[in-house]
Amino acid sequence: MAMTMRDGIRLHWRLEGAADRPVLVLLNSIGTDMSLWDRTVPLLLSAFRLLRIDTRGAGGSDAPEGDYSLSMLADDVVAILDDVGVERAAVAGVSLGGMVAMQLALDHPARVSALALICTSATMDPAAWQSRIDTVRAQGTAAIADMAVGRFLSPGFVKHHPEVAASLRDGIVRQADAGYAGAGAAIRDMALAHRIATITQPTLVVTATLDISTPYAGHGEHLLSIAGARHVGVDGAHLPPIEAPGALAAALRTFLCGDAAANTAADTLFEAGLRNRRRVLGDAWVDTSLAKRTPFTADFQAMITRIAWAEIWGRPGLDDRTRRLLVLAITCALGRWEEFALHVRAGLREGGFTTDELKEVLMQTAIYAGVPAANTGFAEAQKIIAMLEQDA
Incomplete structure (x- = not known):
C-alpha cells in the first residue's frame, strides 16, 4: 500500500x-x-x-x-x-x-x-x-x-x-x-x-x-x-x-x-443561436424549453441551438419573415404538426407574419404538397388563432 x-x-x-x-x-x-x-x-x-x-x-x-x-x-x-x-x-x-x-x-x-x-x-x-x-x-x-x-x-x-x-x-x-x-x-x-x-x-x-x-x-x-x-x-x-x-x-x-478553442467556438455559436431563437420564438418559450432540458436531451438542444438557430437563422440571405413562412410550408407539407404549431404561435404572437400571409402559405401548400396536408394545416392554425384571440 x-x-x-x-x-x-x-x-x-x-x-x-x-x-x-x-x-x-x-x-x-x-x-x-x-x-x-x-x-x-x-x-x-x-x-x-x-x-x-x-x-x-x-x-x-x-x-x-x-x-x-x-x-x-x-x-x-x-x-x-x-x-x-x-x-x-x-x-x-x-x-x-x-x-x-x-x-x-x-x-x-x-x-x-x-x-x-x-x-x-x-x-x-x-x-x-x-x-x-x-x-x-x-x-x-x-x-x-x-x-x-x-x-x-x-x-x-x-x-x-x-x-x-x-x-x-x-x-x-x-x-x-x-x-x-x-x-x-x-x-x-x-x-x-x-x-x-x-x-x-x-x-x-x-x-x-x-x-x-x-x-x-x-x-x-x-x-x-x-x-x-x-x-x-x-x-x-x-x-x-x-x-x-x-x-x-x-x-x-x-x-x-x-480543445479549448473548439469549446470557445461552440459556446460562441450557442450564444448567437440563443439570441436568434429568442428573437424568433420569444423569451418565454425559450426559457421554458431550456428549463426542460435533461441530461438525455441537453446535447441535442445545444446542437440545434448552434446549428439551426446560429448557422441557418443567422444567415443574411433571407429575412426572418421569409424564413418563418418557409418553415410553415415545409412543416405543413411534411406533417410535422408540433413544429408547425410552434412557429404559427410564435409568428403570430411575435408579429412575424399576419393571418392573411399564413393563409396564403397554406393555399400554396395545398397545390404543391396536397390538399390533405393544407386541410390539416388550416385546422391546426385555426386552433392557435382562436387561442390567441381568447388570450388577447
Whole structure:
C-alpha cells in the first residue's frame, strides 16, 4: 500500500496509468473510499494517470480523533502530490471531495490545473451536520448508514443493484467513527461560499438529476459563480462514479482533454443561436424549453441551438419573415404538426407574419404538397388563432 506520512498521520493513495498521461486526482465523498471510482477508472485510464486518495479518516488512511477541516484535507492532498512528484494536476471530487478540491484551488492554486466539482456544494446546513456528527460519536456509523445510502443512490438503481447498496452500507459501518465525524466537521465548518468566485482554474460542475443532497437548485447553480464554469448534468443520485460512470467519464474527458478553442467556438455559436431563437420564438418559450432540458436531451438542444438557430437563422440571405413562412410550408407539407404549431404561435404572437400571409402559405401548400396536408394545416392554425384571440 502506498502511504504518505503527514504530521504522524498515514494517508493512503494509489497511482494508476501510463506515466506520460496528465495526472487526474480523484477524491471521494464522506463515507466512501477510493473504491467509489472503481466503475469509472477503466473509462479514464486511456486519457489520464489517476491518483486516487483515501481521505483522512476513510479507507486505508488513518482516522485520528477530533474535528478535521477542509484546509487540513487539502494539505493532505498536497503532501501526497509532493510524495508522488506531481507539481500540478487536475482534481475531480465528489461531494466532500469536491469541497476539498475547491479548498485546494483556493489555498494552493499553483498545484491545481482544473477542477471537476461533482455533486457537491459550497455551503451546507451546519446544524444538520452537527446532528449527524453527534449521532455518529454517540452511536457509531451504523446509526446513519441506511440514511446515507438512501441519499447516495437512487431507488431505481438500488432495486437493480442491491449488492452495490449493501457494499456501500457495509463500508460506512466499517468506517472509524472518528473518521466519519471528523470529516463531517469539515463539511459543517466549510467557508467556501464567499470565496469560490475567486477561483481561476477551469471548472466543470457536474450535477445529477436525482441527487437530493446537492441538487443543481440551491447547490450546483451557485458553483457556476466560478468564472467560466461549465455545467453538465448526468442521471442518477449523489454518486455518479457508481450510477453514471460512462456519462461522468465522458464529461471529464471532454472537459479536461477537449480543445479549448473548439469549446470557445461552440459556446460562441450557442450564444448567437440563443439570441436568434429568442428573437424568433420569444423569451418565454425559450426559457421554458431550456428549463426542460435533461441530461438525455441537453446535447441535442445545444446542437440545434448552434446549428439551426446560429448557422441557418443567422444567415443574411433571407429575412426572418421569409424564413418563418418557409418553415410553415415545409412543416405543413411534411406533417410535422408540433413544429408547425410552434412557429404559427410564435409568428403570430411575435408579429412575424399576419393571418392573411399564413393563409396564403397554406393555399400554396395545398397545390404543391396536397390538399390533405393544407386541410390539416388550416385546422391546426385555426386552433392557435382562436387561442390567441381568447388570450388577447
